[in-house]
Amino acid sequence: QVQLQESGPGLVKPSETLSLTCSVSGGSITSYYWSWIRQPPGKGLEWIAYIYYSGSTNYNSSLKSRVTISVDTSKNQVSLKLSSVTAADTAVYYCARVLIPAAPSARYYYYMDVWGKGTTVTVSS
Amino acid sequence: QSALTQPASVSGSPGQSITISCTGTSSDVGSYNLVSWYQQHPGKAPKLMIYEVSKRPSGVSNRFSGSKSGNTASLTISGLQAEDEADYYCCSYAGSRTFVFGTGTKVTVL
Numbered sequence: 092q093v094q095l096q097e098s099g100p101g102l103v104k105p106s107e108t109l110s111l112t113c114s115v116s117g118g119s120i121t122s123y124y125w126s127w128i129r130q131p132p133g134k135g136l137e138w139i140a141y142i143y144y145s146g147s148t149n150y151n152s153s154l155k156s157r158v159t160i161s162v163d164t165s166k167n168q169v170s171l172k173l174s175s176v177t178a179a180d181t182a183v184y185y186c187a188r189v190l191i192p193a194a195p196s197a198r199y200y201y202y203m204d205v206w207g208k209g210t211t212v213t214v215s216s
Numbered sequence: 217q218s219a220l221t222q223p224a225s226v227s228g229s230p231g232q233s234i235t236i237s238c239t240g241t242s243s244d245v246g247s248y249n250l251v252s253w254y255q256q257h258p259g260k261a262p263k264l265m266i267y268e269v270s271k272r273p274s275g276v277s278n279r280f281s282g283s284k285s286g287n288t289a290s291l292t293i294s295g296l297q298a299e300d301e302a303d304y305y306c307c308s309y310a311g312s313r314t315f316v317f318g319t320g321t322k323v324t325v326l
Contacts, residue, residue, distance in 0.1 A: 128317075135219065135320040136254075136262065136305050149313050152217075185261060191313065201309040202252035202267040209261055 093118035095186045095207030103180075103214050109173040113186030113207060120144050120162065125169040126189040126203060127160065129182040137182075141189050142169060176214045183209040217310045220245065220318035227324040228296045236321045238289040238306030244316055246287035250309035253282060253291045257302045265304075266291060293323070301325045 099111035113125065126141035140150040140160040150158055159172040173180060187203035221239040228234040238245065238253075245251060249269045254262035264273050266282035269289060279294045289308070293300050306318035 136307075136317040138307075138315040138317060151314065190267075195313060198248060198250065198309075199268060201248075201250040201315070202264060202307065203254075203262075204264050204267075204273065206261040206263070 093188065093205050095188070095205060097184060097186050097207045097210035099184075099210055099212065101211055101213060103176055103212060104216050105177055105214055106175055109171075109176050109180065109212055109214070111171045111184055111186075111210060111212070113169040113171075115167045115169070115188075120164055120167045120169070124189045124191045125162065126187045127169075127171045128185045128187055128203070129180075130185070130209075131179070131182040134182075136185075139171070139173075139184075141191070143191075178214050181212065181214045183211050185209045217244065217314070217316040220306055220308060220316055222304075222306060222318040222321045224319075225322045225324065227326055228293075229326045230296055230298065232296050233292060233294045234296060234323065236291045236293075236304055236306075236323070238291070238308075238318045240287050240289075240308055240316070242287060244308040244310040245284065245289050247311070248309045249284065251282065251284060251289040252307045253280075254305045254307065255300075255302050256305065262305065296325055298325050 096114045103109045121144045127139040142148045142160045157174045161170045186207040188205040189203045190200040253266040256262045269284045270282040310316040
């Protein structure tokens with residue numbers, strides 16, 4: 092059974108870049124899409140971005156200018172970088188496997204079926 | 217995209233049925249049968265409960281059911297149990313292969 096584990100610094104200074112890694116175990120990273128979702132303290136979930144194992148990406152338009160998502164198939168890892176962080180970026184960051192059809196016009200799937208436990212990131216000086 | 221609108225809280229007694237609404241627009245919920253629901257207990261990761269509006273993943277109780285009418289999707293929990301007390305989030309396909317989540321609903325079992 093596939094498992095996801097997020098990791099990264101728990102504290103990031105304002106204006107710096109937040110870097111997180113999601114390690115996939117129990118299954119291959121290939122043939123799936125992988126997403127990052129975050130949740131500020133006491134607030135709801137926000138989809139950030141996703142990436143296909145081949146490198147194809149898509150981003151939330153509200154974060155696109157600051158976000159980079161990448162994949163390393165040799166390590167079975169997905170990474171997230173968020174630049175110019177502020178206190179508003181303080182959140183629990185989740186990695187999730189997301190089911191998306193290969194054909195852009197297909198109208199099925201589009202949901203996250205496996206989630207990591209999340210990692211807390213605080214932006215503070 | 218703006219977050220989908222959910223009631224902040226819904227409550228019910230054990231054994232009762234409750235329904236959580238998730239209201240979007242004709243650009244997301246209204247245009248696609250691609251709404252999913254997630255259950256989140258305090259301090260835990262979200263768990264998939266419903267996908268494609270009304271389908272249940274293997275292992276999810278049949279007490280959970282989903283539906284949609286127009287721009288509003290709904291999650292119904294029948295035979296409410298203490299373990300159902302959690303936060304629930306809807307999520308919809310929002311076009312251009314993107315997603316939008318709901319604001320979240322806290323379910324309290326009285």
